[in-house]
Amino acid sequence: MSQPLEQLLVRLKDWLVLQCPPAAQGLVAALIPAAAIVAVFASLFALTTLLERKGLGRLQNRLGPNRVGPFGVLQPLADGLKMLIKEDIVPRDADRLVHLLAPVAMVVPVLLAYAVLPFGQRLVAVNFDAGILFFFAAGATTELAVFMAGWSSRNKYSLLGAMRAIAQMISYEVPLILSAMTAVMAAGSLSLVDIVGSQAGYHWGWLPRWHAFTPWGFAGLLLFTIAATAESNRTPFDIPEGESEIIAGHLVEYSGFKYALFFLGEYLGMFAVSGLGITLFLGGWHAPVPALEWVPSVAWFFAKLFGFIFLFIWLRGTLPRLRTDQLMNFAWKFMVPMVLVNLMVTAVWHFTRSWHFSGAGLWRWLVGALLLAGPYLWLGRALAGGRRFGPRSYHYAS
Amino acid sequence: MTTLQHYLLLSAMLFGIGLAGALVRRNAIIVLIGIELMLNAANLNFVAFWRFGPHPEAVTGLMFALFSIGIAAAEAAVGLALIIAVYRHYSSTHLDKLDSLKG
Amino acid sequence: MLITLAGAAGAMALRNLVHCALCLVLAFGGLAALYLQLGAEFIGFAQVLVYVGAVAVLIVFAILLTRNSETRVERLSAASVPLGLGIAVLVAGALGGAAWFSGFAPAAAAARPVAGVRSIGERLMTQYVLPLEVLGLLLTAALIGAVIIALKEPGEPG
Numbered sequence: 082m083s084q085p086l087e088q089l090l091v092r093l094k095d096w097l098v099l100q101c102p103p104a105a106q107g108l109v110a111a112l113i114p115a116a117a118i119v120a121v122f123a124s125l126f127a128l129t130t131l132l133e134r135k136g137l138g139r140l141q142n143r144l145g146p147n148r149v150g151p152f153g154v155l156q157p158l159a160d161g162l163k164m165l166i167k168e169d170i171v172p173r174d175a176d177r178l179v180h181l182l183a184p185v186a187m188v189v190p191v192l193l194a195y196a197v198l199p200f201g202q203r204l205v206a207v208n209f210d211a212g213i214l215f216f217f218a219a220g221a222t223t224e225l226a227v228f229m230a231g232w233s234s235r236n237k238y239s240l241l242g243a244m245r246a247i248a249q250m251i252s253y254e255v256p257l258i259l260s261a262m263t264a265v266m267a268a269g270s271l272s273l274v275d276i277v278g279s280q281a282g283y284h285w286g287w288l289p290r291w292h293a294f295t296p297w298g299f300a301g302l303l304l305f306t307i308a309a310t311a312e313s314n315r316t317p318f319d320i321p322e323g324e325s326e327i328i329a330g331h332l333v334e335y336s337g338f339k340y341a342l343f344f345l346g347e348y349l350g351m352f353a354v355s356g357l358g359i360t361l362f363l364g365g366w367h368a369p370v371p372a373l374e375w376v377p378s379v380a381w382f383f384a385k386l387f388g389f390i391f392l393f394i395w396l397r398g399t400l401p402r403l404r405t406d407q408l409m410n411f412a413w414k415f416m417v418p419m420v421l422v423n424l425m426v427t428a429v430w431h432f433t434r435s436w437h438f439s440g441a442g443l444w445r446w447l448v449g450a451l452l453l454a455g456p457y458l459w460l461g462r463a464l465a466g467g468r469r470f471g472p473r474s475y476h477y478a479s
Numbered sequence: 480m481t482t483l484q485h486y487l488l489l490s491a492m493l494f495g496i497g498l499a500g501a502l503v504r505r506n507a508i509i510v511l512i513g514i515e516l517m518l519n520a521a522n523l524n525f526v527a528f529w530r531f532g533p534h535p536e537a538v539t540g541l542m543f544a545l546f547s548i549g550i551a552a553a554e555a556a557v558g559l560a561l562i563i564a565v566y567r568h569y570s571s572t573h574l575d576k577l578d579s580l581k582g
Numbered sequence: 583m584l585i586t587l588a589g590a591a592g593a594m595a596l597r598n599l600v601h602c603a604l605c606l607v608l609a610f611g612g613l614a615a616l617y618l619q620l621g622a623e624f625i626g627f628a629q630v631l632v633y634v635g636a637v638a639v640l641i642v643f644a645i646l647l648t649r650n651s652e653t654r655v656e657r658l659s660a661a662s663v664p665l666g667l668g669i670a671v672l673v674a675g676a677l678g679g680a681a682w683f684s685g686f687a688p689a690a691a692a693a694r695p696v697a698g699v700r701s702i703g704e705r706l707m708t709q710y711v712l713p714l715e716v717l718g719l720l721l722t723a724a725l726i727g728a729v730i731i732a733l734k735e736p737g738e739p740g
Contacts, residue, residue, distance in 0.1 A: 232646075484681055492674055496591055508644055515633075542710055
């Protein structure tokens, strides 16, 4: 029953490929996933801008945009039109070629990174043996695009913003990659399709075997999400582009279409790294309960992706911004040790796999959780600098 | 039609370009860039020989290339730290100005 | 191939330092594509991750931290150019000639070897575990050393 619905997209693609002459079939078979990815995620980007503005508005006790179309649903169209018809201003002393190439260098690697994400049961554009490495390699090139943007504007503040942004992205790449390594260790393969495959099935018939339901997976998911927010320069880590800080930081000299491209690149990066988090820890396209397995796997992937997007919007509306030094302290002094402890806990989990006495699962969980909670509490206390945190007291203007 | 010879020739040319830059340019950072290019050319040699040589299942060439990438990263870090320290002292990265030990 | 050569030539010849660094990135990218063409996926991705993601960013930071306010362009001394170029041409010619005119068997281009990540990992952990540990130690020592060298002494101006 689930098969026809499930494989609808795959069979559509195969049918389209068969319509072409045999000489072009290889090319078409490669182009269709690429075109589909670009189309789907670009429209997801438009939808997310609307969701973000409405969501932030509601979180801040106001309505979001509601003038353009019913409930503001045509707002992304209006935004897109505005960006396209704005005048493209380039500073006189700017390095024109690099200024032009920077947004391109931002968007292209991020789109490349989507090629290894498995969106559904047989829906992955390319199944590399070292898929996760390809993803991180594509992500590492975005830092250079940030630098190109900041430097080519020949603006001191833009350069300062770019250097801060690169320092932040590099610092958080270490916890990102190391927390992803725990899922790789558990699945035994660098290929994302294999990692999703290792999360199939259910414990006791109702609890999915996702990595997030193990102690190391839970901690890994949290650490991964924190590192992902920092990588995408989202609040609370958006010092590089906070509007009250350094105006747009490295993007201050960009206007019109190029700014829209940077915006697109940032959101696409956010979706890509959320997609990776879903693949690594939340079971990819697997359904959470056996009763709902008839829903197509693509729908589950996108449902989880929307969950992540909502989480990012929620964080943005709720948390204050971290200063650069607080941010770097957090990355190097808290996240990196926690991530290393997480790797050890994954190893402990793996080697206690053979415990089969009754209650073994619970014991393994407890051991893992204690091994993680200890350093977490100790590091937290040590890094708080001895400050006592009491209940909040509010002072209102009289 | 690219055979082993093409890759080796390319690697030799890359090495030559890196060497030319390292010998001719007077800015310390560009010399370091040249050194990185030379290391990369050697890596290309290793991978090409792994692909076209005997026993590709013993991934010796890839191992060497992997370790070479790691060592090159470490060397780039130390080299650039040295350049920054030198700059702080001499306020210049021009190699001709670093001659206080001369004569 | 041409992209790699063009990038390398640009990295060595351009006057503006940051343009040199960006051409170097182009050369690294071309090399990664060559590795993929040779069937070494792991090395290709590792090349992009390490070289483009880390070494190029290091070089760019060093360029930014060692900029003089007056000039970003440098002067070449006229005497050293032909000598340096001559030596480089000799070396490249010797290497290239040795490669081109030696008799390598062309039939070796038949089967494309499959280097799964699993085999690389197994070799790293069994046959090459000592170099792996030494590399880890070396990287730690190098990074600590780099930090100490580049650290600003308290009281030092600038």
